[in-house]
Amino acid sequence: MKYQSTRGNAPVLEFGDVLLAGLAEDGGLYVPTEFPLFTTADLGSFTTMSYAEVATRVLEPFVSPSITSDDLGAMAEESYSGFRSSDVVPIRELPTEFGANRYLVELYWGPTFSFKDIALQLLGRLFEYELSRRSTSVTIVGATSGDTGSAAIEACKDRDGIELVMLHPHNRVSDVQRRQMTTVGSANIHNVAIEGTFDDCQDLVKGMFADSRFRERHRLAAVNSINWARVAAQTVYYFTSASQIAGPSKPMSFCVPTGNFGNIFAGFIASQMGLPVERLVIASNHNDILTRAHSSGVMQIEEVQPSTSPAMDIQVSSNFERLLFELSNKDGKWLRAAMQTFRSQRELELESSVLSKFRENFDAGSATEDEVDRTIKDYYLANGDFVDPHTAVGLSVIKQMTSLPGPMAVMSTAHPAKFDEIVKRATGFAPSQPEEIAVLSDLEEKCTELPNDLSSVMDFVAKAVS
Ligand SMILES: *Cc1c(COP(=O)(O)O)cnc(C)c1O
Secondary structure (H helix, E strand, O other): OOEEEOOOOOOOEOHHHHHHHOOOOOOOOEEEOOOOOOOHHHHHHHOOOOHHHHHHHHHHHHHOOOOOHHHHHHHHHHHHHOOOOOOOOOEEEOOHHHOOOEEEEEOOOOOOOEOHHHHHHHHHHHHHHHHHHOOOOEEEEEEOOOHHHHHHHHHHOOOOOEEEEEEEEOOOOOHHHHHHHHOOOOOOEEEEEEEOOHHHHHHHHHHHHHOHHHHHHOOEEOOOOOOHHHHHHHHHHHHHHHHHHOOOOOOEEEEEEOOOOHHHHHHHHHHHOOOOEEEEEEEEOOOOHHHHHHHHOEEEOOOOOOOOOHHHOOOOOOOHHHHHHHHOOOOHHHHHHHHHHHHHHOEEEOOHHHHHHHHHHEEEEEOOHHHHHHHHHHHHHHHOOOOOHHHHHHHHHHHHOOOOOOOEEEEEOEOHHHHHHHHHHHHOOOOOOOHHHHHHHHOOOOOEEEEOOHHHHHHHHHHHHO
């Protein structure tokens, strides 16, 4: 398997290089030059395999020749044995209030209770493996609005060859999210609270990468959602859930609470690999650029408005570039110009051929904050159970998709206890805390507060990793 940049102007690489490189040299994202194809018989065989076995089968073509199938299998086994459900990704049928033949795919039973664990648990092990193979080390720097930080820390703690510096906006992540990051005592984990917003944190990370001397000296690496290995790892649960819900040959639809477009894009890749997918439904909160683009054909950046589903408070969904690349028949030259226009004019009109393919594969809908609250309450009244606000965006949107036939699953992306204040406000009751979350408030927190200033952060990184 070879990987090329979406902007067509960077060297073609293999998996191990792409894993460590993050962004391509030309500013594009790495994608496979072609996709492996699974037959109906292959898909049928998945129904009797464990999650880790399906992961190994689905991912081995992507990691070859850098990583052998046996080594991949061992890493997948370890990654998913720590999940709090023996199914890894359990499925339940939704109450009829949400329509007939509707399901919830629970992606949040990993160590930090969000779907980010599914990819990052494997990614941490892939990094350690590849670094040891090359006898080198890296400094991973990242910015988080909440869930990515804890999942990355949990995945990388105590791993050989990795120092991890995670920036979060001071006082702007939930208490649970902060404690999940700052109570991990490992020597290779360094938390920084920045006096600023999530965007400020992201700009600081970009600033460090843009300084080539600094980048090379500390061998900076990234685990954000532009890393191809994350997208690949997320394709696996589309295969396992479709084989359980619809079987190997019947098409089904998925509705996905969307921020950076990594989760739903993995569903699209699964469809390119032979999984019969009817429709992929983009569910947005009031930051609905993709939903507007789907109906008008124009991607237009507006100000980010904070919401109760903060992981989806995004205007520029980084993985959407990968979709545009596929829909334009891999036209890197066109995409390079298009992304430049988008950045400078904050607006991009989609070409009619690209737009019609977008609409052939995807539907889109959005939910207001009131609808999210009402959905959390409706779900509680129908089921006596809780969903988190991100999942509630997905549930609000499938109620709008009454014309879509056949089985459809909403991807449930976080445990409700991570967002207990919002759930309590909507229902009057707080979800019970899993033991692992409840104990966090007794643990000592370790975190450094820094101003929103690049040189202060660079000084901190240099000292922390030396
Ligand atoms: C990250 C995240 C999302 C958005 O996923 P993308 O892959 O960025 O589209 C949705 N819900 C939760 C809880 C998340 O943590």
